[in-house]
Amino acid sequence: MTLHIQALLRHGDDFQLQVDTELPLQGVTALFGRSGCGKTTLLRIIAGLERVPGATLRFGEQIWQQGRSFVPLHRRRIGLVFQEDSLLPHLSARDNLLYGYRRTPAALRRLHPPEVCAMLDIEGLLERRIDQLSGGQRQRFALGRALLISPQLLLLDEPLSALDTQTKREIMPFLSRMAAQSGVPIIMVTHAPDEVERLADRIVFMRDGRIECIESLGAALARHDSPLFADEGAASVLHGVLGEAAADGLRPFGPAEARLWLSAAASGADTRPQRLQIRAQDVSLALDDPQRISIQNHLKVTIERIDPIKLQHVLVACRTGDGQLLLAEITRRATQQLQLAPGQSVFALIKSVALLE
Numbered sequence: 038m039t040l041h042i043q044a045l046l047r048h049g050d051d052f053q054l055q056v057d058t059e060l061p062l063q064g065v066t067a068l069f070g071r072s073g074c075g076k077t078t079l080l081r082i083i084a085g086l087e088r089v090p091g092a093t094l095r096f097g098e099q100i101w102q103q104g105r106s107f108v109p110l111h112r113r114r115i116g117l118v119f120q121e122d123s124l125l126p127h128l129s130a131r132d133n134l135l136y137g138y139r140r141t142p143a144a145l146r147r148l149h150p151p152e153v154c155a156m157l158d159i160e161g162l163l164e165r166r167i168d169q170l171s172g173g174q175r176q177r178f179a180l181g182r183a184l185l186i187s188p189q190l191l192l193l194d195e196p197l198s199a200l201d202t203q204t205k206r207e208i209m210p211f212l213s214r215m216a217a218q219s220g221v222p223i224i225m226v227t228h229a230p231d232e233v234e235r236l237a238d239r240i241v242f243m244r245d246g247r248i249e250c251i252e253s254l255g256a257a258l259a260r261h262d263s264p265l266f267a268d269e270g271a272a273s274v275l276h277g278v279l280g281e282a283a284a285d286g287l288r289p290f291g292p293a294e295a296r297l298w299l300s301a302a303a304s305g306a307d308t309r310p311q312r313l314q315i316r317a318q319d320v321s322l323a324l325d326d327p328q329r330i331s332i333q334n335h336l337k338v339t340i341e342r343i344d345p346i347k348l349q350h351v352l353v354a355c356r357t358g359d360g361q362l363l364l365a366e367i368t369r370r371a372t373q374q375l376q377l378a379p380g381q382s383v384f385a386l387i388k389s390v391a392l393l394e
């Protein structure tokens with residue numbers, strides 16, 4: 038399934054959006070870029086909230102806009118969730134949730150309240166009034182309401198940005214569960230690299246009203262000049278499964294040839310693949326595997342590339358034993374002292390990891 042978008046739009050003298058692209062849609066697509074680059078404008082065009090004369094929009098075989106024909110939002114079967122939750126305060130949580138479901142013809146319903154409630158863990162909150170819900174719970178209801186129209190496409194405009202860090206952390210797993218289980222493609226506007234790293238399958242990088250490039254998450258994390266690294270530095274995302282806690286509470290992550298130990302809170306084995314974020318600054322390299330050291334996570338890796346990134350630093354791209362990419366940011370001086378080079382086997386010492394929940 039792809040979305041073809043061709044549009045040229047001006048907002049005043051300062052801003053022009055010019056897009057002509059064929060966007061693959063499976064899974065989660067993040068629209069990423071600096072404030073004002075046109076992410077929300079593009080999302081509104083896709084939704085049909087912004088009607089651009091002369092634009093063309095095709096969703097698979099369906100023509101949403103071409104020439105004089107224009108399919109309005111409600112006939113595109115799009116689920117929308119914005120930054121600020123838009124629940125109706127005079128309705129109960131349950132009636133808000135079912136608002137779109139009740140208006141969706143039975144023949145078009147593919148997602149139903151029990152599965153959506155379970156996905157978002159909101160069964161116990163259905164009888165509450167809206168003002169009795171926390172910000173995070175309200176946003177879960179907004180997501181549920183959007184899903185229950187059984188949309189062909191979900192558009193999320195910075196759905197987490199109005200939430201505090203703790204609530205964001207609470208909601209992330211629901212978003213990723215929803216992306217994995219609902220089968221509905223998602224386009225999400227964000228300018229937070231950690232949201233992209235946690236949720237996205239591909240990224241549309243935008244700048245000054247244009248699409249710079251469209252990349253898979255893997256490709257976007259594999260280049261040293263990735264826009265994802267611009268503010269917070271380079272990071273790797275490792276995919277793996279979390280095992281059961283050892284006697285001391287640490288939990289294994291990933292296969293034996295690339296095993297890491299985490300102090301993750303939840304207990305019990307969880308067979309869902311998870312993502313682990315490792316900042317390149319938290320990875321050191323050693324020629325031997327040091328034993329008398331407090332750092333617990335040592336991985337044998339092979340150097341693939343070394344890219345200068347700052348005056349005194351380089352980014353070393355390494356392959357782990359299970360074929361994943363791990364980035365280490367070290368000084369040029371260390372690179373010379375250790376005589377590091379592509380193809381070489383070294384040990385990556387990882388000071389800190391974060392399970393992207």
Ligand SMILES: Nc1ncnc2c1ncn2[C@@H]1O[C@H](COP(=O)(O)OP(=O)(O)OP(=O)(O)O)[C@@H](O)[C@H]1O
Pocket residue numbers: 048049052070071072073074075076077078079228
């Ligand atoms: N209705 C409007 N009228 C005039 N200018 C607008 C309108 N909507 C947006 N703009 C301008 O268009 C540009 C792109 O805005 P847009 O909201 O799409 O950016 P964004 O990338 O989503 O930014 P942010 O991350 O801050 O939400 C901005 O310069 C904005 O000021």
